[in-house]
Amino acid sequence: MTNKKTDFDIIVIGAGHAGCEASLAAARMGCKVLLLAINVDKIAHMPCNPSVGGIGKGQLVREIDALGGEMARNADQAMVQIKTLNGSKGPAVQALRAQADRRKYSWLMKRSLLEVENLTLRQGEVLEITKDGSAGFFVKSSDSQSYSARKVIVATGTFLRGEIVIGSTSAPGGRAGELPSNGISKALKQLGVELGRFQSATPPRVLEHSVDTGKMVVQPGDIDPVRFSFESAKRRIKQRQCYLTYTGEKVHNVIKKNLHLSPIKSGSVSAKGPRYCPSIDRKIMNFPDRKRHPVFVEPEGWRNHEMYLQGLTTSMPIEVQEKIINSVLGLEKAIMIRPGYAVSYDYVLPHQLKKTLECFLRPGLYTAGQINGTSGYEEAAAQGLMAGINAALACQGKESLVLDRASAYIGVLIDDLVTKEIDEPYRMFTSRAEYRLLLRSDNADLRLAPIGHSLGLISDERMSRVEKKRQGIEACIAKLEATPVEVAGLLDPIEGKRARKEGRLRAKVLLKRPEVTIEQLKPIVRLGRFSKEIRRQAEIEIKYEGYIKRQQSRITAQKQFEKMELPDIDFKQIEAMSSEARQKLDQVKPRSLGQASRIAGVTPADISILMIYIEQCRKSL
Amino acid sequence: MLFDETIVAVSTPTGPGGIGIVRLSGSKSFSIIDRLAKTRNEPISSKKSHTTTLAKIIDPQTDELIDEALITIMRSPNSYTREDIVEINCHSGAVPIRKTLEAALNEGARLAEPGEFTHRAFLSGRIDLTQAQAVMNLVQARSEAAGRAAARQADGHVGKKIELLRKGLITLAAELEAAIDFADEDIESISPEKVSHALKKIIKEIEELIDAVSKGKTLDRGILAAIIGRPNVGKSSLLNAVLMEDKAITSSQPGTTRDIVEAQVQLEGIPVDLQDTAGWRDPQDDIEKLGLEKTKKAIAESDLVILVLDGSEPLAQEDQDLLDLPVKSQHCVTVVNKNDLPRKLLLDERLSASRADHIVSVSARSGDGIDLLGKTIAEIFGFSREAEGHEAFLASVKQENNLKLAKRNLVEADEAHGQGFGEEVVSTLIKEALVNLGEVIGTEVNEEIIKEIFNRFCIGK
Numbered sequence A: 001m002t003n004k005k006t007d008f009d010i011i012v013i014g015a016g017h018a019g020c021e022a023s024l025a026a027a028r029m030g031c032k033v034l035l036l037a038i039n040v041d042k043i044a045h046m047p048c049n050p051s052v053g054g055i056g057k058g059q060l061v062r063e064i065d066a067l068g069g070e071m072a073r074n075a076d077q078a079m080v081q082i083k084t085l086n087g088s089k090g091p092a093v094q095a096l097r098a099q100a101d102r103r104k105y106s107w108l109m110k111r112s113l114l115e116v117e118n119l120t121l122r123q124g125e126v127l128e129i130t131k132d133g134s135a136g137f138f139v140k141s142s143d144s145q146s147y148s149a150r151k152v153i154v155a156t157g158t159f160l161r162g163e164i165v166i167g168s169t170s171a172p173g174g175r176a177g178e179l180p181s182n183g184i185s186k187a188l189k190q191l192g193v194e195l196g197r198f199q200s201a202t203p204p205r206v207l208e209h210s211v212d213t214g215k216m217v218v219q220p221g222d223i224d225p226v227r228f229s230f231e232s233a234k235r236r237i238k239q240r241q242c243y244l245t246y247t248g249e250k251v252h253n254v255i256k257k258n259l260h261l262s263p264i265k266s267g268s269v270s271a272k273g274p275r276y277c278p279s280i281d282r283k284i285m286n287f288p289d290r291k292r293h294p295v296f297v298e299p300e301g302w303r304n305h306e307m308y309l310q311g312l313t314t315s316m317p318i319e320v321q322e323k324i325i326n327s328v329l330g331l332e333k334a335i336m337i338r339p340g341y342a343v344s345y346d347y348v349l350p351h352q353l354k355k356t357l358e359c360f361l362r363p364g365l366y367t368a369g370q371i372n373g374t375s376g377y378e379e380a381a382a383q384g385l386m387a388g389i390n391a392a393l394a395c396q397g398k399e400s401l402v403l404d405r406a407s408a409y410i411g412v413l414i415d416d417l418v419t420k421e422i423d424e425p426y427r428m429f430t431s432r433a434e435y436r437l438l439l440r441s442d443n444a445d446l447r448l449a450p451i452g453h454s455l456g457l458i459s460d461e462r463m464s465r466v467e468k469k470r471q472g473i474e475a476c477i478a479k480l481e482a483t484p485v486e487v488a489g490l491l492d493p494i495e496g497k498r499a500r501k502e503g504r505l506r507a508k509v510l511l512k513r514p515e516v517t518i519e520q521l522k523p524i525v526r527l528g529r530f531s532k533e534i535r536r537q538a539e540i541e542i543k544y545e546g547y548i549k550r551q552q553s554r555i556t557a558q559k560q561f562e563k564m565e566l567p568d569i570d571f572k573q574i575e576a577m578s579s580e581a582r583q584k585l586d587q588v589k590p591r592s593l594g595q596a597s598r599i600a601g602v603t604p605a606d607i608s609i610l611m612i613y614i615e616q617c618r619k620s621l
Numbered sequence B: 001m002l003f004d005e006t007i008v009a010v011s012t013p014t015g016p017g018g019i020g021i022v023r024l025s026g027s028k029s030f031s032i033i034d035r036l037a038k039t040r041n042e043p044i045s046s047k048k049s050h051t052t053t054l055a056k057i058i059d060p061q062t063d064e065l066i067d068e069a070l071i072t073i074m075r076s077p078n079s080y081t082r083e084d085i086v087e088i089n090c091h092s093g094a095v096p097i098r099k100t101l102e103a104a105l106n107e108g109a110r111l112a113e114p115g116e117f118t119h120r121a122f123l124s125g126r127i128d129l130t131q132a133q134a135v136m137n138l139v140q141a142r143s144e145a146a147g148r149a150a151a152r153q154a155d156g157h158v159g160k161k162i163e164l165l166r167k168g169l170i171t172l173a174a175e176l177e178a179a180i181d182f183a184d185e186d187i188e189s190i191s192p193e194k195v196s197h198a199l200k201k202i203i204k205e206i207e208e209l210i211d212a213v214s215k216g217k218t219l220d221r222g223i224l225a226a227i228i229g230r231p232n233v234g235k236s237s238l239l240n241a242v243l244m245e246d247k248a249i250t251s252s253q254p255g256t257t258r259d260i261v262e263a264q265v266q267l268e269g270i271p272v273d274l275q276d277t278a279g280w281r282d283p284q285d286d287i288e289k290l291g292l293e294k295t296k297k298a299i300a301e302s303d304l305v306i307l308v309l310d311g312s313e314p315l316a317q318e319d320q321d322l323l324d325l326p327v328k329s330q331h332c333v334t335v336v337n338k339n340d341l342p343r344k345l346l347l348d349e350r351l352s353a354s355r356a357d358h359i360v361s362v363s364a365r366s367g368d369g370i371d372l373l374g375k376t377i378a379e380i381f382g383f384s385r386e387a388e389g390h391e392a393f394l395a396s397v398k399q400e401n402n403l404k405l406a407k408r409n410l411v412e413a414d415e416a417h418g419q420g421f422g423e424e425v426v427s428t429l430i431k432e433a434l435v436n437l438g439e440v441i442g443t444e445v446n447e448e449i450i451k452e453i454f455n456r457f458c459i460g461k
């Protein structure tokens, strides 16, 4: 019922990585969107390292691109360096990581926001979010403006009751130099949303020309770089270098001597922080035998004169931070510009969300990004995209979009968030994806572009390119399947003897051998008409085929399960189930049998009972 | 639960020398029976629905004769589950039943979860909801009994070995996964030789374990009984009285027993594993704290709780606490000891039914009432003992089957590694083995591995 007129279809609060993707997607899908930024100079800001991608995260960026999101394109244009990680490993675990120019990234994103029709960007701090009867929400900002909308997406990152800690001082702050938002915490609580508290931290930055890079190991970008976006042009680009140095005994002594000043010791940083991003103090406490720890010295842009000290995260007092920095090889004379700090903040306990990122309790209210207890720009952007898409679909009365664990890392991310107990800021790793061999960076477009296209986020032209690629791969595989090859001609002369006995084999069978590459077969099988990219896809598919098939059968089974939706059940009522299962189910409120089966403490017997229960509900309808 | 899977179970309890039916349901039932059953002429699967045939059951992997059995087939949809069902009536006892079951598992069937046949029957519309619910309540009791059997097993020799193997695999997977997910960190990655060595070593250990398990099949396990009570009520004296030997130390000092004392005894022909526990009270030191933990664990795993009260003293707070202790599906016997002394104990008539049903008055000192205690226990388990034994039996079949599945995955991992496949493939197969061994789902294994990575490596830039 939308008799009442609202100003907007969707209001997005926060213009970080999640907020930008959310508002772009929703506006591109035709919704009238208002994006409220606390500071329009900090759009898609990167308060930590201005780097995009990485192992697991790079896959997310590719998926965002394949669905029609912005992050990949933006990163391609704003990068100062890019490289493929895990290049020597299997294709399933290769990923891109780029170092970006922080300011360029921000203004490019701002430009994209301003270019899109239906999207209004406005600076303003939100003080209140209230329910407006059944029609939607009111959002009030500190400059006494009031807006109404049918859906609200809250994407305020670490700003909720943010508290910044350096040494013994702690002060309210969303990011260094910026005030936190206390109103939204309160507003969310009033709407019945439960909050938890997490912590995160960032290292100090130093003046570029004060760094002696001559003493460090140069870390160049790739010579023939690949791009995040499947659509970005593949021309050569200028790149900047990163550097690697190490801490040593001297650094460790400084830290040990000052450990009593470390907030992690004194307890002023007590909220739960991420294991994968420990401070240098903690590293030295937890791994006392390590003689050195790496420090990556990375530019923060083309011309911003600051270097990021990856590996030196700390929130020790400023004088100690300087001492630590100056004890590192190559940083003896480095001048610190910004100290490292820790920030603790409220986050939304994500089990309160549906897989559309809408709150169970408050239909129409979505949360996305770091506010949901994740870390990282990529995780945030992925959620923003999905929240934006789903809010738009809901506005248009269409069916929601949920990606499952077998179709995308984004699906793994959201399923984990709403199902698991999250006790540290959640970061993506490839090891979280059980169907990792399928969810590759290289096939993200094949997997997801059709979905992006059906949403209207991928153009027809782009879709037809993807379709052509798919057909090319199929044709290439068919050719390999059909063409017999003389084995002897392929293998090296030492092995020739054995090989000759083998006679002729189908090219596809040969290609399954790890030592045979498609490029070797190219002249023999005449694969010249297929592009290099297509050949590579064909090769990957064939090499992984056996393992992918195994996963596929599990996926089919799992899908059946995932399809069995759970109605609104009072799980506590199902007496035949163990009390542990009842409690866990009541907490997580799974929406499908598949999700229920992934909850720790829920046994197959409990699932059996649940199935009977659903059937009972269905029949009594 | 996944309907394209064929499930197998033993449908009647395996009493010693009794008859048991191995039942298969699912699309592969007929092809499996054709592999297991030797017939003179046409294969069993070509017979008419609801016909019974006498045939030799052989193990297709070894060609060994397992048993001679009556085999009934029921064609879909005219069966209990509306799927193809095969029932194999083994008639010479527990060993052939087990072997038949194992052979079916080797041929691709999966061990049914408690209640799964009923579950399929319900979903296919064969039985109605009230019937299904009635069965489900039994299923719940069964899965609790199965849970206890599994917990007991996890604590047993083989269980502990499996836990060690899992640890080894978690470490190996953590090494491989760290090399993938944290390749850009300063961590030393594991060499291919080490991976191969570790895999081969674990495969060999699993093989040895499978061997040991299949040789040392102990089908008849005792009932696990925990003797609990506050200090000095005479728990240890009771144990000694039942055993008719001085197994446990007794003294008038409260807190004599600090650790669990175990003993085996036959009560009316039923094997019982008795566990004498430390006196139940607020722990006075760390040792008592540990003792209390062990007592709690013993209670949780037991089939029978024997609560001892001192009849010569009024009811103490600890006694009341123990009387109020929630017991899930275990059976309970309350023993009022020291009946050679004047009775001062008054039992509240509000005792819960599970407690009030079986109260026995004894004197551990004079031996009075000990016989009655034995009879009471035998009576309690006269009906359900078979079921408990059945769960223990199934748990051990499952354990062996899990080991075999894990081995298969690891052998494949080793092959893939040898052929030059990368960490991402090898690790995927190791994770599957971990799922087999731990009976957990994949996402839980991933969590375990990620945790191990952070323990082992200094991650974080």
Ligand SMILES: Nc1nc2c(ncn2[C@@H]2O[C@H](COP(=O)(O)OP(=O)(O)OP(=O)(O)O)[C@@H](O)[C@H]2O)c(=O)[nH]1
Pocket (backbone or CB within 6 Å): B229, B230, B231, B232, B233, B234, B235, B236, B237, B238, B249, B250, B251, B252, B253, B254, B255, B256, B257, B258, B277, B278, B279, B280, B337, B338, B339, B340, B341, B362, B363, B364, B365, B366
């Ligand atoms: N008169 C009488 N004394 C008994 C009887 N049973 C045990 N006692 C005495 O009670 C005291 C405690 O006996 P234990 O068997 O050591 O008691 P417990 O419950 O094992 O005590 P803790 O191990 O300390 O928890 C000893 O002095 C026993 O001789 C009985 O039936 N009659």
Ligand SMILES: [Mg+2]
Pocket (backbone or CB within 6 Å): B235, B236, B237, B248, B249, B250, B256, B257, B277, B278, B279
């Ligand atoms: Mg004792």
